[in-house]
Amino acid sequence: MNGPGGEYDDSAGALRPYVITKGRSRPSRNTINIETLLVAISPPRALPVSATREERALVRMCERLLSLVEAAAHLGLPVSLVKVLASDLVDSGHLSARSGVPRAALPDSQLLQEVLDGLRRLR
Template sequence: MSGEHEWVDEEAGPVVRPYAVARGRTRPTSSNALDLLATVAGTGLPVPAKAELSAQHRRLLSVVAGQSRPVAEVASDLSLPVGVVRVLLGDLLDHGLVTVRPPRDKAATPTESLLREVINGLRAL
């Protein structure tokens, strides 16, 4: 497959099936949990010489460069299925090009009653 995409027309997009983008893989090689709400950020490290990154890998890196974004949002921005994005992220994790943080634990978030107390306290000022 060449580096160029074969285009049907502007609206159709590239003629490449998702399983081809992920090289036929359905699961990431990395053992890290790539939950939909996990946040992904680029590390800013240079791409290792041994890394065989596709155009989709490089697009993914550009989407997460300089910012943390949820996996689901990255998939949406790339117009790729989440399963494919997870596989690509696993590859990038293996090369140390991205970091993944699991979603925040629900117990660590403030309760609604605490937030209401804060709002009421601010209003009282």
């Protein structure tokens, strides 16, 4: 739940994280990381009546591409908790998770340095 400033507010009987995740502390899949991009499935599927307020908010905000860490910040919830929620929503077909660029596909740092050096010599 969000407090007045958007931060997670656990006062006044607010639900504890383990209640929101139905007692789980680990996601059902290990492919979701903080940089994983989340997007709602199109056309959207209706969430079950039992979906939590946090799950509904996560699906709603993922109508546009959003990283897991950004979603956690917007929800004002711990990243580990949002990781569990996102994993469940991917499993149920409400969200799609896209990995970042694999490390092997990133350009070599030596090549980038050579390009930078060459650009500097052009001045």
